[in-house]
Amino acid sequence: MTLHRSALLRSLAALCLMPMLAVPACFAWGKDGHKMINHLAVTSLPASIPAFLRSPAAVDEITYLGPEPDRWRSPAEPELDAMQAPDHYIDMELADRIAPLPRERYQYIAKLYAYIEAHPDQAREMQPTHIGFQPYITEEVWERLKSAMRDYRQLKAAGKDTMPVQQAIIFYAGWLGHYVADGSQPLHTTIEYNGWVGPNPNHYTTSHHIHSQFESEFVHDNMTDAEVRQYMKPVEPIGDEWTQYWAYLNTTHADVDEVYQLWNEHGFEGKGTAESRKFTAERLAAGADELRNLIVAAWVKSAEPVPEWHDHYDKKDKK
Ligand SMILES: [Zn+2]
Known part of the structure; x- marks a missing residue:
């Protein structure tokens, strides 16, 4: 029977707190992968994005925020942990x-x-x-980012102080980055998230170590910005962000078998193999590309007119 994920998360959280354990980080890409994806995304934003969001201070803050929602998984804040843990994955x-x-x-x-x-x-x-709620939290934080960017445009046009809203935008962009990064990790899109369950004709591992070995230890020991950046693609415009994000998740999900195959070939041990390094770098690059493209899309769409309030509320059963 599948280990219930909340129980797994609790045990992983407990492991993270063990000072003697030589694991650098736990949960989705670990601290290193999350920082790397946020850093690569914000340092590849095009010149069409306001300069404050590309400043060294913003880059530092957004990079720091990469692992932020994993900091909310501490047993010191059990209610917060319970509420938001399912935001990190979708089966x-x-x-x-x-x-x-x-x-x-x-x-x-x-x-x-x-x-x-x-x-x-x-x-x-x-x-x-x-x-899990993976695409939902992504959509919701992306909309927060777009909303703040719209406010920035209005304050700037009115000649008012934009510093407070700039800080909000930087926070939302960094927060968004966490979930977009989770969405490029195949094991965050599947029931096979930590050891194969069900029919197993390919003899994939049932080890509960595959998740953290791939996303945390292997990334920490082997991946660099330079190695990942070479697989990044040019900016691509996003039409409907919900539809596009699902296409992104489907691409990620198609790589679930590959993770298990590479594990069977010892691809996540030590320095791994040429194939496992390329695969991991490409997954991290896909996360950075998606985050950068979503930030650009939020900026572009923040200029669009807002629907009338009465139209909005007529459709809903608001209290
Ligand atoms: Zn996560």
Whole structure:
């Protein structure tokens, strides 16, 4: 039976707190991978993005914020940990059972519970917190970023002080980076997140070490900005961000088998292999590309007119 993820996260969190353990970081890309993705994204922003967001101080802050939501997983703040842990992943095999997924978090939860009502035998695995909210938190933080950028434009046009909103934008961009980075780690998109479960014709490992060995220890020991940067692509415009982000997650998910294959070939031990290094660098680069493209898209779309309030509220059952 699959180890329940919250139990896994708790045990990983406990391991992270053990001072004697030589593991540099835990959770999705570890601290190093998250900092690297945020750093590479913000240092590759085009000149069309306001200069304050490309300043050395902003680069430092956004880099620091890469692992920020993992800092919220400490047992010192158990309520915060419990609330936001499912934001870091989505089990796409399970989410597909209710496709197409609604864009709003609470509609997604409602659809899952409606599914559970019709399929009570799947009640445990179809719990929203078990499947995860990865694309939802990404969309929500991206919209916060776009909202702050719109306010920046308005304050600047009015000749007012923009320093406070600049700080908000830098925070949102860094926070967003965490989830976008999680979305480039194949093991954050699958029920096979830490050791293979179910039918196993390829004899993939069932070890519960594969997750942290790949994303934390191997990245810490082997990856550099320079190695990852060579796989980054030019800026690509984003149309509908929800649709585009799902395409990104699907690309990531298609690499789940590759992680297990490389593990079987000892690709994440020591210096790894040429294949495992390229694979890992490409995954990190995909995260940096996506974050940079989403920041650019937020800036472009922050200039779009806002729908009238009455239209917005007419559609919703607001209190
Ligand atoms: Zn995470």
